[in-house]
Amino acid sequence: MEYKFTDIEKKWQDYWKKNNTYKVETNSSKPKYYVLDMFPYPSGSGLHVGHPLGYIASDIFSRYKKHCGFNVLHPMGIDAFGLPAEQYAIQTGRHPADTTAENVQRFKTQLGAIGFNYDWDREVITCDPNYYKWTQWIFLQLFKSWYNKEKDKAESIDELVKIFSTEGNMSVNAVTDYEFAFSEDEWNDFEEKKKQEILMSYRLASLSYAEVNWCPELGTVLANDEVKDGRSERGGHPVVKKKMRQWFLRITAYAERLLNDLDALAWSDSMKEMQRNWIGRSEGALVFFDLPEFNMQLEIYTTRPDTIFGVTFMVLAPEHPLVDVITSPDHAQEVLDYRNYVQSRSERERQSEVKKVTGAFTGALALNPFTGEKIPVFISEYVLMGYGTGAIMAVPSDDDRDNAFATHFNLPIIDVIDKGMYPGATRDDKLGKMINSGFLNGMEVLDALDAINTEIEKREIGKRRVQYRLRDAIFGRQRYWGEPIPIYYKGEVPYPLDESELPLLLPQMEDFKPSEDGEPPLAKLESWKYAPGKASPHRGEASPPTPLQRRGESEQSHVASQKGIASPRPSPEERESEPGYHTSEKKSWETLKEQGRELRKNQTEAEEVLWERIRNNIISHKIRRQHAIDIFIADFVCLSKKVVIEVDGGVYLDAEQKEYDKHRTYELEQRGFEVIRFTNDEVKKNTDEVVAKIKTKLDSKPTMEEYNSPDSPSPLERGAGGEAFRLETTTMPGWAGSSWYFLRYMDPLNDKAFISKEAEQYWQDVDLYIGGTEHAVGHLLYARFWQKFLFDRGYVSKVEPFKRLVNQGMITGVSAFANKIGDLEYVITGETEFDSNKRPQIFVSKNKIEKAIKERDTAFLLPAFKKHFQATDFNKVQIKFGDTPIAKPKQVNVSLVSSKDELDINDWVKTLQDEGHYEIITEDDGAFICTREVEKMSKSKLNVVNPDDIIGQYGADTFRMYEMFLGPIEQSKPWNTNGIDGVSKFMRKLWRLFYEDTKFLVNDEAPTDQELKVLHKVIKKIREDIERFSFNTCISTFMVCVNDLTDFKCHKKAVLQELVVLLAPFAPHVAEELWEQMKNEGSVTAVAYPEFNQKYLVESAFEYPVSINGKLRTKIELALNIEQGKVEAEVLASEVIQKWLEGKPPKKFIYVPGKIINIVV
């Protein structure tokens, strides 16, 4: 009987299905083990041989663990929501729901052919409402939670409300970007809207106005990890910075824990390092520098306060709010020009010109608190508003950028660290002795750091502070194919959907494409409203949405302007890592408030003046102040005439303010209002003129029916009392569903909870997680974050989701190329017709072209030329190679290329038909040889190898074995189909231990010692190697074993049966078949793994390698129990050794029992 893998594999795959062999039960007395693969997203192009690598490894490992007596959870699912799936649908002009379903089906068929032991009953698909119901539920928990810094955990927002109403927020140590203090009485007096606004800045899932990564091409915002080098990770489209109102997850609250808990994880160093870098913790200090001219302080962040005596200037980010305040009139133009220059530069331009030194002097001077020196304050784009306080103290002696800046602007440089003792030491080494540094002089850097920090805190001019680079995760996507965010709006205030209303279903839409202006597809849906109490929220009856309601982004500007700006304005990120900001030192708080007031005074004054005059002078019209029109609060409005009067602030940078005003005007006009604007200056200086203009406008307008009676509720209030509310129109990002899917596998069908307590208690966490490195800072960080959050809220019992992580390397493809003749020079003598523009593409076999170029010999080209050119006399045409004799080689489909790099020309020319003229020049023997190159496997490179083909030709078991045999799992390596013959031969050789033709060879004879030794060596090695994930050496071991047993002609059941079980995790189909042939009952998967027994390996003697001076000279067999003293005599008696010693006595004799003998002469 032959090894008929096709029949065998079909037979056992059917058997497994029929017998539910891989069903996993949660109720078990066995210890649990959880093996997880990173679930795939369905890409549409199917699997190539690289994809299953990790799945095969995890399959082997989980089968092995089952054999070892564990109850193993090994599930599989599909990550179906998100950008890739949606982009694929758009490209193919179909609906993502359809393409996803198709791709999932195809994916499962492909996986099924490989023979994995997944329990498909536990399948999780992220776009399934039964699943995303709970994704939405977790989002709601985040929304309803805040981070208590005191206890270092997330808590219910209800608790926070309780504290606010009894104590105010002074005693709350929270992660928040809310910057003001209030008492319990103040809280209780706040309006609902104000309360919600405050709470929003405490929630872990929050809506806030911030600079985001906007990708116009994809029509959505992206999280930081989805952007690489100023382009989107998916598709490589340009990404720009844009201020928008967006949903964020406050992952920064967990920065410290995400960092610290890495230590205990069994992940690769590089993986942990990547996460550490991404979190980017740095220790330093906040320090205030006085600005004596303004009676203000400038707050900076530095990691090197020890160098403060070397500070010779300060630098602010160009958009730093304080710049407006401190810029002196004679530098105003310079600063304005510089700001315009900065704004004109794109993110990519900026990144590519990092080394360029630019900046402008504000004219202001600051006071170095330690030297008392007056130092100039500059602005420059190398200081980023988003990190620290957006301001730095510059130490040109020890910081490269500061140094370049100082050199460029001719600023003094004072050395403060003597690194003479440490040649080659850099700033980051923190080595050296302090000089020119007052009381720090003579101290080592590390001591100086401590001393200065203490001094800074003592003098209350700053404090120690830990800073992170990690930013909050942008959560909303202006796309269709994602989980709807379960939030609805009463007016502008977002409220959570009731949990009983989940899932909030993604509505079926025909036109789901994103728009470039950022309007989410769901906004186009008129029925996208929430009617409380109705079963299907998104189908709730609703009136058509107003234009405003379609524009989710417009309202935030308003909120931001209301907040006012305190300066220096720390970023929200900064506030999260410094929750106690508003309750911190009184002095800094006072400074902030003072500065904020200063900035707003101008604007408020103008408004106050105008209001006074309107009330007194325009009595014929009813004008309201600060009245809400939908979500806009107009400065002044006359409702009956539909006229809005606005006084422009100078809150933002000019360009931004204009943009904001323009937008506001547009929205109000959409509502039928006319908008007239005045600037602060106009109002203050020409008040009469302004009032007159308003009066004229109001008088001139024809009388209209009143928009509202004076006593009716404002539109805002009406919205809140209405029947249906608009729903959030952005959807969740792709990583939402993947941030907790590993938990759902524990209890996938539960419709009462995201997982049951029992299931969670039993399975707990993932013991082994296998996947690619590309998720290092995305998925793996978000999943850890969600796990910690759920832990805080008492829903899971482990702080970390993935104990051990193994990253499979990439399997690259070996592309094939046909060399093409490139530059040629024609030297024509005499009269010849010759049109070189008609040159054909000339493909030349590898060896031929290489030889020709080496010898500069072009004679072989002549026949091709004669065929394609009209020339009267080719003797007069000379052809020479130009500068690039080989043109860009043409990519050839690897399936047309043999193991010897020979191209199947007949099939290939079919693909060349529409390429115009071409000519193929082969080797002399008629073969055409390609050049080859290792590249990433991809369709466009024509180097994709499909696992279906391999399985069809060699079988799934051979395919599995070969994938493992290629090399270490974590290493990236090229796929070479040729090598599979070796594994294929092995499988047949294995089969021949059991069968010769139709004769079943297995007998019941007792095994010899030698056979048992071989077997137990294999048992030991396989067990060890599986545990340390060295599967390639496992395959070698099996090969050695089968070779040995073949040599022994061993067909003994006692040996072969064990071998079959050992092999079962690797080649499950053939193992099942042979197990059955040996008359065993049931599936081999349930059998205990063979135990290693030392006694079969005990040797009495060992053949010692004997070296002289470390060089191997001979081998001598000695008994292992030989007495120590006898060894030397025995060895020295050897003829070979005698020869090498040349009669001299050895200086030293080293004897390592069971290992080696070394003699030093």
Next chain:
RNA sequence: GCCCGGAUGGCGGAACUGGUAGACGCGCUGGAUUCAAAAUCCAGUAAUGGCAACAUUGUGGGGGUUCGAUUCCCCCUUCGGGCACCA
């Protein structure tokens, strides 16, 4: 620029805590079988010299520690990955 990980025959790779470098497989060479080919089997295969026994060299390069280094330490070259004006 900074951080992390690599570099071993013609190729993929092995050598686990320092102890016989090149396991296993591909490829290649020779042989058996065959009318022939495929398939299969046997032998050889790091380089150099030698019929051979054997000798010399050899794990990217240089230096060090050690009786002994692919393995540990220092410097350099180079490839891959990550981060990148983060104060």
